[in-house]
Amino acid sequence: PEPSVIPDHGWHCTHFFYRFRRDVLDGPMPSSAQEQFLRALHPTGDACPERLGRYWISGHRADFGIVVMDPHPAKVDAIHQSLISGPLGKYIEPTWSFVSLSEVSEYVPTIERYRDRLIAEGSEPGSDELNAKVAAYERRLPMMNEQRLRPEFPDWPAACFYPMNKSRVPGANWFTEPFSRRNSMMAEHAQSGIAFAGRVSQLITVGVGLDDWEWMVTLWARNPDYLKEIVYTMRFDVASAKYAEFGPFYVGYKADADEILDHCRL
Numbered sequence: 031p032e033p034s035v036i037p038d039h040g041w042h043c044t045h046f047f048y049r050f051r052r053d054v055l056d057g058p059m060p061s062s063a064q065e066q067f068l069r070a071l072h073p074t075g076d077a078c079p080e081r082l083g084r085y086w087i088s089g090h091r092a093d094f095g096i097v098v099m100d101p102h103p104a105k106v107d108a109i110h111q112s113l114i115s116g117p118l119g120k121y122i123e124p125t126w127s128f129v130s131l132s133e134v135s136e137y138v139p140t141i142e143r144y145r146d147r148l149i150a151e152g153s154e155p156g157s158d159e160l161n162a163k164v165a166a167y168e169r170r171l172p173m174m175n176e177q178r179l180r181p182e183f184p185d186w187p188a189a190c191f192y193p194m195n196k197s198r199v200p201g202a203n204w205f206t207e208p209f210s211r212r213n214s215m216m217a218e219h220a221q222s223g224i225a226f227a228g229r230v231s232q233l234i235t236v237g238v239g240l241d242d243w244e245w246m247v248t249l250w251a252r253n254p255d256y257l258k259e260i261v262y263t264m265r266f267d268v269a270s271a272k273y274a275e276f277g278p279f280y281v282g283y284k285a286d287a288d289e290i291l292d293h294c295r296l
């Protein structure tokens with residue numbers, strides 16, 4: 031294939047977190063810096079990446095965070111550069127970032143594996159009921175994969191971001207398990223996740239080869255209760271209970287740039 035910085039399948043995705051430098055700021059930000067902030071977080075035209083989510087962040091780890099996705103890595107990073115350059119730059123301190131790509135996981139069932147799974151769960155091979163379920167899955171799959179690769183960010187108020195690994199310790203090494211075992215653990219994981227449809231929407235982007243953790247988990251929720259509920263529930267799935275290692279959690283609430291400035295009293 032032709033050399034390219036555009037992934038063949040997914041999009042680039044970076045989560046960026048920042049803090050305002052109260053040590054440098056003495057009162058509200060100068061208006062030139064404020065305007066730069068508003069422009070940087072609401073880019074227009076060619077500068078506008080495919081997706082840009084903005085959140086004020088709870089707790090002291092960051093004041094605000096953004097999630098940026100685009101086929102082109104420079105378009106993603108440009109948002110960051112537009113925040114840390116110019117008059118605004120000296121008032122802002124990056125606190126964390128995570129670089130990843132969207133993908134369709136190898137555990138998303140193919141049509142064939144979906145059929146096999148239904149049969150393993152007791153469906154009659156060749157039955158009308160089985161065929162109808164498989165046909166419905168076949169119709170839904172392209173849309174679901176589209177949401178995994180090029181997700182729409184839901185218009186929900188609460189969000190949570192955390193990185194995770196699958197463990198490689200003696201007795202719990204995910205990567206020495208055979209595919210069939212990993213696949214059935216992920217099926218259990220999917221089953222418990224599906225119960226949150228309509229309340230939580232998740233985006234799993236992969237950091238393998240790109241950043242310090244294997245995945246970045248983005249959860250959007252209608253209500254913060256559901257963040258707590260889904261993470262608690264999934265801790266009991268073997269894939270998480272036995273194999274998951276979690277990094278720092280960032281929780282945020284959807285906000286436009288002016289709301290972030292208001293919230294931060296700037």
Ligand code: 76R
Pocket residue numbers: 135136137138139194216219220221222223224226230232234245247249260261264265270274
């Ligand atoms: O259609 C399908 O069967 C898709 C199944 C599915 C896969 C392959 C799925 C479903 N996930 C998959 C992959 Mn998930 N997910 C997480 C977390 O906090 C924790 O315990 C773990 C963090 C949550 C909350 C979550 C939610 N998932 C993955 C992977 C990649 C594995 C790989 O490729 O090796 C990780 C790291 C991961 C972690 N997952 C779901 C959910 C929810 C809510 C669902 C069901 C809803 C849906 O499919 O839309």
